[in-house]
Amino acid sequence: MKPLSPTAGRIVAVALLVAAVALPYRLIVAPLQDDYQQLTEEVEARRDMLARYQRLADSRDALRQQLQTLREDPAAQAGYLTGDSETLVAAELQNVVRSIVERGGGRLESTQIMPAAAEGAFRRVTLRVRMTTNTEGLSRILYDLESMLPYLFLDSLDIVSSERRGRGAGQPKDSSLSVSYDVFGYMRAS
Numbered sequence: 001m002k003p004l005s006p007t008a009g010r011i012v013a014v015a016l017l018v019a020a021v022a023l024p025y026r027l028i029v030a031p032l033q034d035d036y037q038q039l040t041e042e043v044e045a046r047r048d049m050l051a052r053y054q055r056l057a058d059s060r061d062a063l064r065q066q067l068q069t070l071r072e073d074p075a076a077q078a079g080y081l082t083g084d085s086e087t088l089v090a091a092e093l094q095n096v097v098r099s100i101v102e103r104g105g106g107r108l109e110s111t112q113i114m115p116a117a118a119e120g121a122f123r124r125v126t127l128r129v130r131m132t133t134n135t136e137g138l139s140r141i142l143y144d145l146e147s148m149l150p151y152l153f154l155d156s157l158d159i160v161s162s163e164r165r166g167r168g169a170g171q172p173k174d175s176s177l178s179v180s181y182d183v184f185g186y187m188r189a190s
Contacts (some may be wrong), residue, residue, distance in 0.1 A: 079151040081125055081187040086116040089125050089187055097129055097183060104141035106133030118189060126184040133177055150185050157181040
């Protein structure tokens with residue numbers, strides 16, 4: 001083997017020095033730094049979670065107080081249907097729906113009381129409704145049903161349009177909507 005020139009020897013020596021420093025850095029120091037960064041982020045996330053749990057624990061007494069107030073105060077129960085039995089509540093719901101439909105310019109075709117269903121600490125009282133109205137009346141009726149107290153909810157809304165032409169040319173169409181839906185509310189289970 002031929003001896004290296006002094007310049008080539010210096011280059012090889014510098015390269016070996018760089019490799020001697022870089023290799024341990026890449027194999028030991030960099031993985032340790034990555035692990036440290038990952039553990040630091042995990043510790044910070046757990047501190048945040050601990051702070052949230054601490055705030056929840058601190059608010060427990062206030063939440064218990066609010067729950068007790070809601071249980072004792074009849075005005076706090078304004079969102080629920082009230083009555084002595086599910087049948088009476090459903091009959092009252094029929095009267096409410098009838099008056100809202102008539103006030104909105106619709107015609108109530110039928111109402112059917114569905115069996116009440118238990119949902120947690122509440123009973124769901126449902127009424128199946130069929131009516132006819134026009135578009136403007138429908139929007140007014142649906143708004144009135146969903147924005148009143150006690151809270152009522154609509155489900156299974158089905159709208160079918162039946163358009164009829166006027167007798168003479170140029171007369172506007174008369175659009176009638178056949179609408180069916182379930183309206184329900186909740187009452188406290190006894």
